[in-house]
Amino acid sequence: MSTEFSLSAKTMVTPDEVVMDAHIRIDGGKIVDFSASEGKNYTLQKEHILFPALFNAHDHLFGTYYPKIGDGPYVCWFPWDFDLKSSEIYQERNKNTPFELYMVGCYKNLLSGATTVHDHIPHKINDPFIEKLPIRVIKDYALSHEVSVYDLKWGDGIDLEHKKAVQNNIPYVTHIEEGWDQESMRGIDILVEHNALTEYTVMIHGIAFSQKDIKLIAKSKAHFIWCPGSNMFMFGKTAKVRDIVEAGINISIGTDSPSSGEINLLAEIRFAKEVYRDLYGEDLEDREIVRMITINPARAFRMQDRVGSIDKGKLGDLLVVSGDGKDPYSSLVNAQLKNIALIFKEGKPLYGDTDYGEIFEDLSSDYTKITIEGKEKFVIGDPQALMDKLRKTVGFHKELPFLPI
Numbered sequence: 001m002s003t004e005f006s007l008s009a010k011t012m013v014t015p016d017e018v019v020m021d022a023h024i025r026i027d028g029g030k031i032v033d034f035s036a037s038e039g040k041n042y043t044l045q046k047e048h049i050l051f052p053a054l055f056n057a058h059d060h061l062f063g064t065y066y067p068k069i070g071d072g073p074y075v076c077w078f079p080w081d082f083d084l085k086s087s088e089i090y091q092e093r094n095k096n097t098p099f100e101l102y103m104v105g106c107y108k109n110l111l112s113g114a115t116t117v118h119d120h121i122p123h124k125i126n127d128p129f130i131e132k133l134p135i136r137v138i139k140d141y142a143l144s145h146e147v148s149v150y151d152l153k154w155g156d157g158i159d160l161e162h163k164k165a166v167q168n169n170i171p172y173v174t175h176i177e178e179g180w181d182q183e184s185m186r187g188i189d190i191l192v193e194h195n196a197l198t199e200y201t202v203m204i205h206g207i208a209f210s211q212k213d214i215k216l217i218a219k220s221k222a223h224f225i226w227c228p229g230s231n232m233f234m235f236g237k238t239a240k241v242r243d244i245v246e247a248g249i250n251i252s253i254g255t256d257s258p259s260s261g262e263i264n265l266l267a268e269i270r271f272a273k274e275v276y277r278d279l280y281g282e283d284l285e286d287r288e289i290v291r292m293i294t295i296n297p298a299r300a301f302r303m304q305d306r307v308g309s310i311d312k313g314k315l316g317d318l319l320v321v322s323g324d325g326k327d328p329y330s331s332l333v334n335a336q337l338k339n340i341a342l343i344f345k346e347g348k349p350l351y352g353d354t355d356y357g358e359i360f361e362d363l364s365s366d367y368t369k370i371t372i373e374g375k376e377k378f379v380i381g382d383p384q385a386l387m388d389k390l391r392k393t394v395g396f397h398k399e400l401p402f403l404p405i
C-alpha cells in the first residue's frame, strides 16, 4: 500500500494563517510539502475546511463515562472525588474493564476531531494500553497529581518529577489550585519553593490563581490548561482567564473527564466561549480558541516539532470540518459532531464521511461504518461492538452522548 498522496482543499487553516486553494502532500505519515502528488490526489469538497487535527490538553480517559457526578459548588476537588467514588454511576462505570473505558475515551476524542490527548494519570495505569489505542495518548510526561497536601502521590514527588522533565525535555504536568481553601491556594508558592515553576511546567485548573501568581507564571514561561466546563460544574467559578491571556501565558483547553467536564472538545470550546462572554462581556476570538486546541498544547507538551499545525516535516495529523470557508475559525468553534468530515493520524484516515470512501479504501484496511447525528461515517476499529459489549456489561441500553451510536 503506497503511503504517498496529497489533499487539495479550497480552504486550509494552519492555524496561524488561512490559505486558499491549498495542496498538501503526505508521505510516510508526514507532511512533505505543499504540492499536489503526481500519484494520488484527493480533492476535498469545497465547503470542507482543512485544519491540523485537534489536541485535547487534559482528559482522564479512565473516567470516560456519563452522566456527570457531583453536587457543587465544592470548596476544592477533594469532596467532589468522594461524591464521585461513592456514586452508583461510578460502580456502574467500573463494571467495564479499564481498556474498554480507554477505548470509549479515545472514540470520544476522535469523533470530536482530536488525535492527540493528554491523559493525566500515573504511567502504570495507561502504559499497558497506550500502543493499542487508535489515537495518540501522550506517553512522555513527568507528573504530580497535585502539589498541595491533597496530592494523591502520583509519580516520585515534585523535585524528582520536575528534574525528569528537564533531563528528558518532556512536560512536568500537575493539577494546581483547584479550590478556594488556603491549602489549595498555595499551589504556585509550593512550586516556587521547589524551583519547579519553569518552562517545563504544565498546570491544570488554577481556578484560584492570584494576580501575583499570574505574574510569576508569565515570568517563568510555564503553561496553563483551562478546563472551563469542569471548573464551572464543580466550583461555579473558573480561572482568571482574561488576565492569563493578557499576561501572555500559553493557554490550552482540556475537557477533563465527562464526569465533570463537557462531553467532548467541541462542546468544551463552545462552553469556553460562553463562559468568557459571561465573565467579561466580550468575546474570546475564535482564532485564539483554535490555537488553544492545536498549536498551544503542542508547545506546552513539547511536541511542536510533530503536531499542532500544518507545516512541512510535521506528522500528517489532519482534520476536515464542513463549514463556511469565509469564516473558517468560527466553523470549527461552532462545529457539531456531524460536521467532523475527515480525520487523519500520521497520514492514515481514522474517521470520516462515507463520501470519502475512496480514501478509506486506498489508505486503510481496518474500519467499520457508523451513523453519527444522521450522517454515515467510516471509523477505525469497531466502536459499535465496543458499545454492544458495554451495554451487555451494564445490563441495559446505556447511552453515552459523546459516542452516540
Ligand SMILES: [Zn+2]
Pocket (backbone or CB within 6 Å): 058, 059, 060, 120, 175, 204, 256, 257
Ligand atoms: Zn484532571
